[in-house]
Amino acid sequence: MSYCVCSPGNSLPDDITCVAADRMLSFAAAGKVVSAFARNKEVVMRFEGHKQEVRLLLPLGDHLISVDSGGDFIVWDVQSGDEYLRLHFNPGTFDVSAMMHPSTYMNKVLLGSSQGALQLWNIKTSKLLYTFSGWSAGVTVLQQSPAVDVVGIGTATGRIIIHNIRLDETLMSFTQDWGPITALAFRTDGPPVVASGSPQGHIAFWDLEKRQLLTQQRNMHHTAVAGATFVNSEPLLITNGADNAIKVWIFDQEGGGARLLRSREGHSAPPTTIHHHGSDGKNILSAGQDGTLQSFSTVHERFNKSLGHGSVNKKAEKNRQKKGVAFNELRLPAITSFSSALARQSDWDGIVACHRGCIAATTWNYQRSTMGVYHLMPPASAHKDTAATTATITSCGNFAVIGSSCGRVDVYNLQSGLHRGCYGEEGKAHRGVVRGVATDTLNQLTITTGSDSLLKFWRFKTKKQEEELKMNSTPALMMLHRDSGMLALALDDFTLQVVDIETRRVVRKFAGHHGSINDMTFSPDGRWLVTGGMDCTVRTWDLPSGSLVDCFLVSMAPVSVSFSPTGDFLATSHIDSLGIYLWTNKSLCGPVGLRPLPADYQPETELLPGVVVDEVEEEVTDEEMQNEYKSCDQLGAELVTLSQLPESRWRSLLHLDEIKKKNKPIAPPVAPTAAPFFLPTVPGLTPRFSLPTEGEQETQSKVLNWQSLSQRSEFASALEAALESGSYDRPLQLLKDCGPSAISIELSSLSSEGGGDNGLLVAFIHMIDSMLLSGRDFDLAHGYLALFLKLHLRSLSDDTEATAALQRLSARLEASWAELRASFDQSLCLLSYAKSALL
Template identity: 55%
Template sequence: MANEKGVRGSVLFAGYRSLGLYSNHVPHVVRYHKKHKEFYLVTAVGKSFLTYNVNKLGQVAVSNALPEEITCLAADRMLVFASYGNLLKAFARNKEIIHTYKGHESDIHLVLPFGDHVISVDTNNTVIVWDILSAEEYLQLNFDKGNFDISAVMHPSTYINKILLGSQQGSLQLWNIKSNKLLFSFPGWQAGVTVLQQAPAVDVVAIGLANGKIVVHNIKFDETLMTFQQDWGPITAISFRTDGHPIMAAGSPIGHIGLWDLEEKKLMSQMREAHSTAIAGLTFVHGEPLLITNAADNAIRVWIFDGPGGQGRLLRFRLGHSAPPTFVRYHGQDGKHILSAGQDGAIHSFSTIHDRYSKSLGHGSINKAKAKKVGLRCTYLRLPPVVCFASETARQNDWDGIIACHQRKSYCTTWNFVRSTMGAHKLKPPNLKTKGTYATAVDITSCGNFVVIGLSAGNVDVYNIQSGIHRGSYGEDTAHDGPIRGVAVDGLNQMTVTAGDDKLIKFWKFKSKQLMHTVDIEVTPTCILLCRESGMLSVALEDFSIKVLDIETYKLVRRFPGHNGKINDMTYSPDGRWLLTASMDCTVKVWDFPSGCLIDCFLLDTPVVSLTMSPTGDYLATAHVDDLSLYLWSNKSLFSMVSLRPLPSNYEPVVVMLPGAAEEEEEEIVEVEEVSEDMMEYESPEQLGERLVTLSLLPESRWKNLLNLDVIKRRNKPKEPPKLPKSAPFFIPTLPGLVPRFVTEVEDESTQSKVVNLGVLERKSVFCVQLEESLKHENYDVPLKTIKEMGPSSIEVEIRSLAPDGGGSVELMQSFLKMIGRMLETKLDFELAQAYLALFLKIHLKFISSEPTLLEEFSTLSTSLDETWLHMQKLFNQSLCVLTYMKSALL
């Protein structure tokens, strides 16, 4: 059974998408869509690439994942080309792979679209020209790596069938790929070529060198027009403005950008610290004063040049963690924001709705004012990474609502979510005697006024987060004999729970700081988590098991066997029924509190260091070891029926791919298997059984106004009388249709009409025929289905035509009453039976009183109707009695 369960993956969660991953070291690509008349930006993120519109930097597409990480990106008007290993793939519609180019024996590191062809260069110095549509090799060139190691490739503008190759030795070669001839060789400038970029002027190429020099060269006359020197290392990217300003931008390995004036032939300005790592891609948008940059620091930035001095200012950006996140929590109760702290020392807020709502709260600083003056690179002023934090939205508009605990720091910092900045207070115990003490655990009250901080020396202190004033400590000297492993405050600020290295769980009065109870758990805890709604305290232990205590009774209520590795984090479902745990054994487990069983378990490639579940229950967010991204997992139980079965003790899960890490075809197959193996399909009937009186699913307009049709017709009667035809027809008029039917006019009793009633001559309707057949077989499902599909006017016509005067008969009227009786017996469509019977009596009451057969049938029907109403009256009285009792008890 374990193997069968393992094949299906996770029962409760399906990979949805990743958050917070925007860019890596691969240079970006900018495309122009003629139909949309818009520029698009393509960036690589691991095994897939993302597409953004430049106007708003909104993500518009995510490509299917490749088996390995993308090493090179390129694009033309229609396709996006991505390489990994020795393979090159062509993507259509920014998502689907339509062509694969196989032929290289080593890894591809350069790709250049070239009209109907695409050129790829591998590390063995093999150049292959491919036909895009046929995916066949058009030409292959081999170069000696010792003499000409290709490091850059470019197509000079207006040079038909020609490409320019740059080498690490510094020389350049111009080739005609149609005739397979070397046209010209450039000796170079005694430094390796890193970048080749076409200038706006024809025949002019900018050449970036490994020694930081930029050469603007005319390749037609082999003449150097100008040279520039940057002191920041090799040139990583070059781009030219095309909106009328002769400006060239060049990137550097330390994140600076130099802006060079081509008319004055001098450095115009510098954009220092544009990124914290080497500039990977740098592109001026054609015809606009916009510069797009990306780097390996997981950031995309759009700069606009609209101010004096030619200095660019930041217009739009997408920024994530530059080092793996270590602690994540949902912020607020709407489930739209996830707070994340990473090894880079920054706190970010990622939106699950749209990237434009994501923001960075910045890095913690020892001295905020001084750090603001120095700039981004003041690493000596930065605080260490945040180990854990707690947030609350109750008073976040008034003062700080986030408390953060930093690595090996004795004080904790406050942060403001609304202003997206570090707060005003650093909370440190006033009388700290032990040196080397640091904060280990924090919590914030649900009212947003107080924070509780646990220290490595065993102290637990309370602070007012608005003023930063110390409000007391728990215990005479220390709360525990050893480092604090966790602190928690209940939802009403009545109780504080602390866990320490001394294997004790202590319960304190929040206000008076008195010790109420102590529980010895026999094993050292690693972390605790309190569900404020249910009062369940989960304690993760060093033996990898989990104990659950009730904070009201201080009793152990559940014991879960746990994992095979250190438990990194825990989270609750919004209703408090599930406990989700993540461990270093790379598994995520879901424990069910009511049954005390493990109901789901799935294995991942890398361990989850932190996880959090949305307050709305729709997503689970996870952060992984050595991974910059956060991953969202959708909760299947919200949109499909999930069969939750206890998993056996020998359950062995299989690896579940991260969102975006597997091809879609594989995911679809897995989902189909899950449905077929695990889910039991159940179709709800239209109405419930015979024990209950059940209403139909028809709208009220079908039955509510049946008794008032005459009033409605009188109200809707035209003001002008109908005009008489000039000449009477020779034949009786008929209605169009496959079955010939005479036109009938129902004579209104209140008006005098000269139209002859032709009901006797009319052909019987389908409903009447079905009633006659049902009288023989005593099965009234067919006529009931027919009348339920009719509108109010059609129902009135059909009921009128049941009488002998309308073309019917006594047997038809008797059959109709039997159908109503059958509806009352089954207790289905109760309101329809009442409406149909009321209209029948209103029209045919006089005729029924003169027919013994109908009177006998009606007496039987009346008895059944009385029994049904008595049963309903009894239910109503019981419900009213219970409701009255509950109201009186509450008052």
Template identity: 55%
Template sequence: MPAHEVTGSALFSGFRALGLYSNHLPHVLRYHARHREFYVKKLGIVAVSNALPGDISCLAADRMLVFAAVGPDIYAFARNKEVVHRYLHAHSSDVHLLLVLGDTLVSADRDGLLLVWDVPTQEEYLRLTFDPTTFDISALAHPSTYLNKVLVGSSQGALQLWNLKTNKLLPAVDVMGIGLSSGRILLHDIKADKTLMSFTQDWGPVTTLSFRTDGPPVMAAGGPGGHMAFWDLESRRLVTQLRNAHHSAVAEASFLPGQQLLLTNGEDNAIKVWVFEQEGGVARLLRSREGHSAPPAFIRHHGNAGRDILSAGQDGTLQSFSTIHERFNKSLGHGSSNKKMTKKMGLTFEEILLPPITCFSSESAREGDWDGVVALHRGETAARTWNYQRCTMGKHRLAPPLDRPNCGRLNNVHSTAVDITSCGNFVVIGWSSGHLDIYNLQSGIHRGSFGDPTAHRGAVRGVCVDGLNQRVFSVGGDGLLRTWRFKTRLHDDPAGPLHLDSPPSMLRLHRDSGMLAIALDNLSLVIVDTETRRVVRNFLGHSGKINDLTFSPDGRWLISASMDCSIRTWDLPSGCMVDCFLCEAAAVSVSLSPNGDFLSSSHVDSLGIYLWSNKSVYSLISLRPLPSDYEPMTVSLPGSSPSHDEDVQEVGEEEEDKMASACWESREQLDRRLVTMTSLPESRWRNLFNLDIVKRRNQPQQPPKRAAAAPFFLPTVSGLQPSFQTLGPSAVDLELRGLSSDLGPTSQFLLAFLRMVEAMLEERRDFDLAQAYLALFLKMYLRQLSQDPDTVAMLLRLQGRLETIWAELRSSFDQSLCLLAYTKSALL
């Protein structure tokens, strides 16, 4: 099928998202009875559900199911993955609250409709309607030890206790903790309508409340600034505070029943476990899973294995995400200025934080000896080094020489481009003043400058060093591409610098092939051959600013991402665009792994890093040039919505252990999607095709001797029901030759044999045995079969069947080999 006829991308398919852990939705705890845990020991991903058609608005869970609301609809997942129940079209507006009480599910929408469902039968048995102007439902709670009771809270401050079985409004009989938008926390006896005690937190509305159940009477309260407060209910005082527990609002805090552990999650894409083991009720961070709290702006694969992706986020952090397992993720932290000086000056940690990283360069060749990452911060003059192995900020601050005029931050000079040499010893940094400098990474010493006095008249917009440390290439705001000698730092342009049609915005080099890719401000892409210093390709097609470029490992493809929401693949040998697809949000950075199996991308207003699998790695793809009027299709980000051809099958509600232990019982359950091999020994069939050669090779050198007579008690007569598959190679050869006779027409016997082989292929049984029989059969009768129209038609039908089955097998083999190679590379 031509590339322009497919939907979406012909080259890439969505694989999965990295670095997504939490959002503004409160978490729910689910106790696993068999494992006797809440899955907080490692905070690892246990299961990933099937995708829903929209964003989830709220969650609830019991011991069997997980409920999720999407718009006005509710879905129930079994085993945290499969949709088994659907509650559709009952609500007319978005559902924003869910509560589970035993076999009962309570749901409330924005219009004041509260529905009660019976989970086993999926039937609605109670409907309550509230007027949002007088009672806008804002919270649902189930008082402990009270059967079939639900407490409904409103944004107006009123509370109502309802019996879901009798549909009656009841007086409350318990004390409830209530958090208000004003920051007040009330412990209120609702039956007596009396406030027992109250607290006030200074950092705004109360977003969550939780009570400790392992002994000490402590209440935890969270706020919109990410702070936590812990109150002693006996002494009625503040015990301790946990400042900056999260970088944004605390969505939910839950004390684990009977344990000194507190689980929190926030809108900052973090989920954390705190332990209370110190005196005074002070909490210590036990473990966490964190991603970027602001969208990542620049990503690159680190190392030659392609397993780790370095990501710089707008939150100012530098993180590493593993494509193998999340336990290999690293956080290199947030950049900060000189901590020793700040301590002397009495500054806080927030006051010494550096701005977000705009771009970086990394090299793993010498990262075990010194810092291997150099990052540029927004508006900062100096570049900073980072150490990947120690997961810390490095010790060097690479700033322009002090004797250079107009080099400081006061003159609005900042770093704009960076590249580390392949040996890991040097780094080249460009500045907005047009200067281009080289530094030693081990010592951080300035080793020289390119140009006299500057490399470019405008800001340096891109720099790269070839693989042998012989030449340095730079582009600037003056629209020039310059080539420099690495050692002497002199011009290496015999014909002068290359004048570009428009000022460049970035520069990328494929070191093995020597091809330079330059993105220009006129939205075009230019490919320059560094040997001939000539423009060899010019690509047009983007309608928005080009955000990033990446080469394929063999240098054949150039992949570009633009603000027009497209990701395009350009074939350099043919000079054509061979693949293009649109994303829901524009990709701001892309990086293809060193082995070419995955393309990673980060997008506008998205906290995750998305992996796209390269189809050409595990299947044959014919890429053709796309026409000039090609209209790309929009492809959903991995995991954001289900595929159009995906059919989620409903299954009945069963016990979790029974569902987990379910397995295939027979081959028929596989719907003939697998192929079985014969269980006969290879000596029975493997050499059928070369039986003549085997017989000649095995002829005895001496006449055979007569065997001794067998004892009288051993049977010498074969059974009465011989089986065709029990024959040896010589017997099979004899039987096949007996299908043809000189006594009359024999096509019916030949057709019968071909039908037998077709039946074996249809049932996909003894696939290798059928191939051996068919090879010997065609060797004997191919000329005779070609003269009979019936057998020719049968052979053509058999050929189509064989090609179909082999294509399916080859695809399965390729996928298995790709997965095996990926697993082996992950273990190295």
């Protein structure tokens, strides 16, 4: 199998440091280069000239202003990409940290510095107009207020200054207690309010008329607020932060408070575990190091949702502000393992998760997008220092089986949250950490494995051990494909073993990874096993052949993989990466060769989105062309092959009279205007003009011979030639190119009344006989023969040679149908037996 990553059309070679946009283009700075995007997809211009990293961008009319960390200030002409103006500021005396264009100030730019001073420049004349002495604190934010000449200034000490730049007069100032000002925004729908962001994720709202704090919203983001903007003339505030979230807040609360209206957010820390949720493959559940559980849609981002962060006590967390409890004290650690089921998720919680270092497993509700009501804990007699390590939900959705670090494997009822027993003597299923648990489809069997290198099989109801297998090495993780009964084990010696749970024997062993295996997943049909390891490879193993059929290298080691239930996508998450990557299954898009890879195969590196710019379309290599499987024309002499033509080409042949009757026009056709001259045409059913050559124009006689009046078509001529050669490929191809009406005309012209003769009728019978003998185009042969007999049955009965040919053809039809009927009966018998065995 082969995969290709689903990535955006253009990415930048370095991390994006700042972005800006005007009415036509979007600008992004990555390293020393600024790129201009049209429709957020196509790179239409690159501005290269900076010697250090660009950190500030400001579009201004037909120009773009960029400032780098070395003090270079460049004004670009957006249309041509040329430099319009270049200035240099000494970072030691005036380090540009913020800039803005004051309203109504044509060609003017206000610059703020980390030393605290401000400068007003005219970029058209490249002159310094005025210098503001500052407030002995570095400027972090400059923001235009709704009033002309008034600017909001945020400083590194947390001070907010409302200043009139025309009069150089400070109107008012505020101070927030949360550190530097990271964002400023003025409300424009009526109330005179300014919002200020902080590094802690809090936002304060200040009343400009009363000159006091109006309200504050704590923990609007989990990290620093990077930007805040009020929608023009609307009570809406848009914020974004380093927690990988953008949120929209609406001001409809008493006292001027805001509530969350909508949000788009991802993980603020790399995801560690991902699983597809549901049978349609459209949703991916993801647990990250930030402690949140989120659902991402492969269809559109508007279907994404966050299930929130696990909490020790939900009621206490809601009241934490009243009780003075810190924001993170009641939150659970990150999720290390989880399992989900669809069977009863509308009735009760359908997700169970284990947290790092926590003895209790939590339940989650996917439909309500929240944490569940139960904390699944073992009895009080269990070891206090234990922690839940792995979990699974039964196929019926009623029970959860949870393994712990002390060797316990407990069963819980998800409806009531009650403990329903444990496996093993004295509550110990293994003499070490439980690495994996699984249950079969019918809830008859429970399989567990642990650090004691044992694989144990238990009866689900009686909790009695049936059998155990000793592994060559300690299993690191376990995965069961319930439909096929194949159990995959990843061992600490970097090998894989596949166990059949029916026979309780190892059926496949795979070796090839050069690092620990982080995760694995089965394809929906259980044919492939996909693994990802610390050697930065993603490998696909074919279970029937026991060989490696695909392997590719990525720049960051995959930590989790999940195959879509529909088989179209493979989802992967990687170390130090916030995204979830989707890889397309190429075997669904076209022919892909699945030849076993050699033992010394060196995988090629697949570039993830954001690594390099993908400017060249992917070309098909010679090796891929050689690996493409080409099906033969006929699989066997006892089988038949249908044509690939649409059914309308042959199923409607016997109903042409009814179709013509229904399509008969109401009004008679109007005769066309007589042409002033006549052009010679080629004899045949299809009217075509005959253009004589230059030599024929002088010697052409005006007397017509008898042969020129013949109406024999190209098909009739090819059929007559095929009767002598014995190959009927040419006339058959001509019939395939014709529509139903044209086929009817061609077959009608084979008789003597239509310009043919009895020899053409016999030749057509021989063509049908050759089609049945080869076994190809079985449907076309029957369709053509039915129309042929409908048109010429009376004339065929009077011809001795044609009658003999029809008798031979009838015998061949009966023999071929007898073979097909026997095959159909055998297949139906096997299918009925398989259904009865399942029931």
